[in-house]
Amino acid sequence: MMTIVGIVTAIAAIVIATLIDGNSFGALIGPSSLVLVVVGALGVSLSGFDIPDLKALPKAIVKSFTAKLEDSDDTIDVLMRFAEIARKDGFLALEDKLKDVDDSFLVAGLQQVVDGADAEAVREILEVELDSLETRHQNLIDFVKALGGYAPTMGMIGTVIGLINMLGNLSDPSQLGAGMAVALLTTLYGVIFANLVFLPIGAKLQRLHKAEVAKKELALDGILAVQAGASPRALVERLEAHIEPESRRGHAARAGQPVVEAA
Amino acid sequence: MMTIVGIVTAIAAIVIATLIDGNSFGALIGPSSLVLVVVGALGVSLSGFDIPDLKALPKAIVKSFTAKLEDSDDTIDVLMRFAEIARKDGFLALEDKLKDVDDSFLVAGLQQVVDGADAEAVREILEVELDSLETRHQNLIDFVKALGGYAPTMGMIGTVIGLINMLGNLSDPSQLGAGMAVALLTTLYGVIFANLVFLPIGAKLQRLHKAEVAKKELALDGILAVQAGASPRALVERLEAHIEPESRRGHAARAGQPVVEAA
Amino acid sequence: MMTIVGIVTAIAAIVIATLIDGNSFGALIGPSSLVLVVVGALGVSLSGFDIPDLKALPKAIVKSFTAKLEDSDDTIDVLMRFAEIARKDGFLALEDKLKDVDDSFLVAGLQQVVDGADAEAVREILEVELDSLETRHQNLIDFVKALGGYAPTMGMIGTVIGLINMLGNLSDPSQLGAGMAVALLTTLYGVIFANLVFLPIGAKLQRLHKAEVAKKELALDGILAVQAGASPRALVERLEAHIEPESRRGHAARAGQPVVEAA
């Protein structure tokens, strides 16, 4: 959401400033600049990546507009409940409850615990999972950043081509201003697409990625604590160290009742 | 404090230099440039972050103006006293004194020691706490740096829009100078807001963050030493290695009396 | 493939934009700019590298155009079959099947297992292999990136030389425009060769390299699992953590039949 709000705000700022200065928008319409910057940047960026990257792009863009920052609060609640069950009824009792959990990373890790894998094995497989997620995400983010990097360059190429043509035809000096205005237009489009579209989307994807990794690291920590037989209270204390102090509610609040410590 | 003093000094330098050169300030007033640069940069930066980041921003800016660099001197004193008590009366005797300690990181760590957590567990939970602090701070610092990075770009966008309009209307050449002056104004605003406001605030937040992390690392080191039963003198020696040589006062001076080594 | 498609798309975007604006291509032909940018950038880049790097360049460029991203799916299948055989018939039984495997990294690692090397030794030799691959690839990528970095600089050198000559011969002002147009041409060629040729090729080589390393890391992980006597199902689970969730088919699907777990 914030991504659309932010981009609309920035466009509004440009529009308002242009109106205050009494500048016209007609001079800013340039289909050729649009083609050169958007198609050109997409082509060049694409040539450094491959088909799977291209396929993943639209979904990533939509995600940057709609996804919310991952919040680990629920994960702590879920893990607290699993710690309770594990201590009371053993790991096998967890299997039934796994159906109610949405988070596939959490499910995969806890399934390993149920299956009796040892702590080192659980950690390893989840860390490989995290690394692999990191590689996939970073790849997409790099793609979007490449778009943001090439857009102004394509704009500059268009401007230089325009300037060269203009300078080679100085017979009618009255056209010089108009020629330069058109030439500058691709520079403008390049800078705007880079800074109002591609780079913010890339930054947002990076932000979402960081929040997702933080959530998964908390989950990994919690899964290992459940396996180690931590008490629900100790587990909450440990996991709340991962989140900001304002969000820490403590075991009692999370359990929603006077705590009777199981251990 | 220093942040305001520094920014005011820099603005004064610009004002004085402008006066010396006999330049007028009237030509530098541009509400449209202000809107474009500040609102635009805020919008674009925001689109790469999310609501919690926006909410944390004002507090961070105030902090960059008012916060003092964290100083670890008190922490050493506190830990020295706790080491003394721990050696004389055992860890449980620490609990009473924890009420008088302000620093929540120190309290959390020492509480773990009182609760009898083993050294590895204490270290792990405090390191998670530190990592999580680092992530939160870095996120905010990146936000402020994004503002500093986008401000000149928004300024350049305004300038190019102004130039395109000016070049497309060269019928009245006498207006050319005035048009370019107005166009350049957004560039000026962009550079000034970036370099006199956003980037210094970002740098100060980074500086404050580093000092806070250094203090917390010293505290972590000291908590583990208390738990390991270090003598007050050994603890002071160890912790003073963290701070600059000029601030090292030694155990005797800190104790404020001839040392009678407890061990 | 995608590299050629991408570059052609970007060139098409430039051509179409130039046609829309009614600019001519005649003004953009400059053999001297071509010589200066391409030969110059090659010379300068070469002086920072050596003959083996130059020899490896053409093959790398062809590879960037034709190579497909490495896919680890087959590797998982192969390792699953080897895990099965190893558990049923012992490591020595693997030797026969090694002939059918294409991937030399996989063969080398499994041969070590057959030869009875211990896990640490297998890991070490394969990691050295990976490091050495990384060094060789990075070297080539740096070479291509150097080409992309020097091309615009050579273009700028040509433009400055052109400007100096033009400015020194202002006797015929009507030539000024034409002179500047020619001077700007090397800048254009420099930017185009960097951004439409060298940098995308460099980015593609980097992308291919990352995919190859990811595949080899999966193979390394799998070889060690085979040696440790992992069941085919556990091995598939472990290795599929390396790849994107959509490509995970599970042991049953890979085996192509109802699973009868060997262990």
Next chain:
Amino acid sequence: MMTIVGIVTAIAAIVIATLIDGNSFGALIGPSSLVLVVVGALGVSLSGFDIPDLKALPKAIVKSFTAKLEDSDDTIDVLMRFAEIARKDGFLALEDKLKDVDDSFLVAGLQQVVDGADAEAVREILEVELDSLETRHQNLIDFVKALGGYAPTMGMIGTVIGLINMLGNLSDPSQLGAGMAVALLTTLYGVIFANLVFLPIGAKLQRLHKAEVAKKELALDGILAVQAGASPRALVERLEAHIEPESRRGHAARAGQPVVEAA
């Protein structure tokens, strides 16, 4: 020393080149540019740091001009002698000789050895000391680099202000050249102060820091070797691996007499 020689050489190069071209220095005098660049850059840099940083700055600048690169030759000699004594007369015999050692890092480490701290504790306390030195130095270096980064920006701000005023008053075109000349002056001052003053000082501080760290790492290595009871010859061999081959004199040469190996 070299810092002053270098800066003077660079200034001389500028002066000579200006004289050869017949340019005048009168046009290069601009008190307003001086104020804007130096005071402005100081203000902005300061706002990102704090009072302790400002206090440490003058001493650091003086140090960059006068300090010599730390040389580890003496340290090896000292440690060789201490290794000899330690092997002959035990660690306690070292205490007397510590008075004659200047290097406080060496004294602190050897004092720990005399006090009977174990190897791990000695290493830890000295590494904390090194980290803390690194943080303090890097902070100062960042401050000086900030000065070097902001100076050209302040210069550009002055130039844009000058250009805006000039462009707004084109009524007297004969003044255009003079106005632009004055405007460019702050750019010149900004670039000169950054590249002839701040950045070289920052680079020199970095260089001195690296040499100091290298010396302290050698000392740390040697202190641990003394504690481990290394023979003087083994210690010299080990420590000389830290320094360039040309400076290696070997144990015999250092002892200044035919070696009679103690062990």
Next chain:
Amino acid sequence: MMTIVGIVTAIAAIVIATLIDGNSFGALIGPSSLVLVVVGALGVSLSGFDIPDLKALPKAIVKSFTAKLEDSDDTIDVLMRFAEIARKDGFLALEDKLKDVDDSFLVAGLQQVVDGADAEAVREILEVELDSLETRHQNLIDFVKALGGYAPTMGMIGTVIGLINMLGNLSDPSQLGAGMAVALLTTLYGVIFANLVFLPIGAKLQRLHKAEVAKKELALDGILAVQAGASPRALVERLEAHIEPESRRGHAARAGQPVVEAA
């Protein structure tokens, strides 16, 4: 060699392009620009380093022109022979053969093995040696890169000084072009010296450094294998993992005869 060939090629490209465009070289001669750029950049770079760095510079430049990339092929042969001898006749038998080895790193390491140092000690001393080499080389490379970084800046300083003088003396507009041409000349010299001399030399030194480190790491690996009593065949297999697949000749080929495995 390649460095000279590369630089000459780049200069030839500039000359040919200039001739094709009919530009004159006379306009490109500027002794003042040469002084300003070369002496100025040397001065500024020097002020960030120290006398030992200056002394090492000429040798490094010569090395960048004449040195060949280190090739590890011989090292593998030598280590293979030493492994054979060590297994047949023990470590002491190696001492005689050490005289025939050129590589001082190899000799130092093998001497340690002969002297009976344990594996950890051999590894440590050789790693310190490698670190210290890295520091010395990187220092020099940084010096050359500083030259490449300051040269265009000094060029820009000269250009701005020229522009200021020209703009302040617009009384004779016919001189404007010539004045700007001269002013631009220092920019040209700065860019050329940076990109055709300093940066390629720096890149070459970096390339040579990497190859030397790779060779020494292979040697370190091999020395430890000899000490561990590896068979010649195992040693060759292990060491050949360090080099590119095309250069791997295997134990049989290296021994130049049918292999009779010693173990």
